[in-house]
Amino acid sequence: MFKFSERGANAYQSPIRKLVPFADAAKKKGTHVWHLNIGQPDLETPAIGMNAIRNMSQKIISYSPSKGIPSYIKKLTQFYNGFGYNLNEDDVFITTGASEGVIFALLSLADMGDEVIIPEPFYANYKGFAEMAGLVVKPVTARLEDNFSVKMEDFEACISDKTKVIFICNPANPTGKVYSKEELIILSNLCKKYNLFLVVDEVYRELCYSEEPFQSALMLEGMEDRVVIIDSISKRFSATGARIGSLVSRNAEFHNIVLKYAQLRLSSPTFGQVLAEALLDLDQSYFETVKEVYDKRRIHLVNRLQKIDGLTFSNPKGAFFMMIELPILDSDHFCQWLLEDFDYQGETVMLAPGSGFYINEEIGKTQVRVAYVLNEEQIEKAIDCLEIGLSTYKEKFPNLYKFENSVLS
């Protein structure tokens, strides 16, 4: 027998997608599955994008430049500069989704065995990419009971001489946390003090629901040479399948290294870049409408969840996710059971089990991540399934059920 690689055997399994076979089986049985597990927006990709693709006149779908199609880079730079970033086109690098941006950034900034500090719960795939790059993730645990606030002293306690990067998501998937200016400045100061890079995934930048405006790390003073932004069109324009992201940094050496990795994979998809360039013609009202849609869902979801006994959660301030503490002992078991053995009027709900969003998996064992990417009516039905599911589960598995109830801010 051939022995496959250890790293392959141990490779991180996405908690967002690992239950897909069970969902497929449920659908085969005729059960309708409400997908709250994955951040796949249900909003339409604006037609202006698809129209640009329909109007493409090029006869050869050829490689594009490894760093992206120049006209798209130009327009994207202007888009960013509309937020006051004052970037040059050289600062913007097109990637095949934010996913590729994450791996390129990690490979460029840190060597095998180096450490990256990531607040947990985190977007689960960060861990997978860090492991793929041979890095050690040092988690700073943000607690649901503290509204997922991150404590700056916890960051400093994690720094060792192996630390190269502080990596955050703002607004945060999966918690909905939005970092304040003060918090970002504290992280900046740590980066300067310990000679680290700050990598910020800002793909949800348009989705901040509180009054305080979004604070991009690109605006941090004295950090021009130490910041990388991960971005993507996936959520901004409901175009996850286009696979177009970007890396933004003012550090030229960073771009030189990234270019080498980018040349290896030749280029990002041409169609996606054409789509993305056209989507930048949308005006401000588009972003306002989208934000309003998600905000209404958020409010609806929170109100609906408050009616269920035994849940603990924090009202999300941004993005379109939230972590919920359920009155159960093993959310992997519960989420799989919802798909395998449960339905309510022919429907069930798919959630992402919480453990995969933590290095300290035990903390997540009682949590699930929910993405509010369905309309209010659908959310209602999906949460009906969750509520009925919980009470059915309580009867069936009393030893896997616990009793608590609190709603935070």
Added chain:
Amino acid sequence: MFKFSERGANAYQSPIRKLVPFADAAKKKGTHVWHLNIGQPDLETPAIGMNAIRNMSQKIISYSPSKGIPSYIKKLTQFYNGFGYNLNEDDVFITTGASEGVIFALLSLADMGDEVIIPEPFYANYKGFAEMAGLVVKPVTARLEDNFSVKMEDFEACISDKTKVIFICNPANPTGKVYSKEELIILSNLCKKYNLFLVVDEVYRELCYSEEPFQSALMLEGMEDRVVIIDSISKRFSATGARIGSLVSRNAEFHNIVLKYAQLRLSSPTFGQVLAEALLDLDQSYFETVKEVYDKRRIHLVNRLQKIDGLTFSNPKGAFFMMIELPILDSDHFCQWLLEDFDYQGETVMLAPGSGFYINEEIGKTQVRVAYVLNEEQIEKAIDCLEIGLSTYKEKFPNLYKFENSVLS
């Protein structure tokens, strides 16, 4: 100053793209650059593909399943089975270009520090991906003077207890070599004897110019569990910018591991998969026409090169590349000079310096890779530039010039 990663600093620079800034500068000056450096086909992407994209009715460009869109997998499996492979749909995995297929295969098959045997000269990016995966490339050197034949005893001599994979390209980029059935059986026997995987990049499978039919590694007996095929639509359908490839293997454990890496990057581009699925409706005559076009160019190119003094080359039997030994001492210098300081009637030619196609870079120092992806008239002009370039270079840099002349088979 922040210290970027060692691996980033040492990351492999693509010999195919590293001279791009010099080509861009030449174009800015108004010089026309003939691109023989890159395997970007000049043939049109068949319109049936673009039409399918224009007719897409989906309103949301959403993530596709991590292993590919089922209808495309189904059709691609049928396409492969037309060659007698007898595959199941589970054996076929869609990747974001062949590039991603290479890295997924290497990560799944071998651990950090393990060895992969690759005949050199090789498609340069294999080395980059192997390094990205922390692997050691053990080259089996194929000599121009031996028509790039690979000697089986050389393979066995390279095998150590760290060896996990033999990795070949068939038909081969950059040499045009096509492996015979006998050669493949010898490699199979080595894989069985030493418990290795055979990874074969077959993206040029349609382009074999000799009478002997192409031999896919998927037809090797007793190798069902040890073969991975890297494939792509890029060259087959002139659709490099779509970024769609595939991994084919009958080993279910291999697919389970690849799926984990694939879930990390979520999905391959939707548009490219729609294009690819439609392109499979082309009938056999399309492939015959394309092969005829490249074959004519190949013959034309070889005839034209034979008229130039001092070149050594082997007549390619497949794909659309060839390695040429030039009467110079440093092809990196020569290729850069062609772009920086030379033009012939306002034109110049871009070639890929040979050193990057070897682990033993010295062997490649006097060679260049040429892709015949231009029509005969353009090839004529490009090779005019090479010929005049060589004689100008000889005058300007006599100490970098050498004198020899032989044409092989």
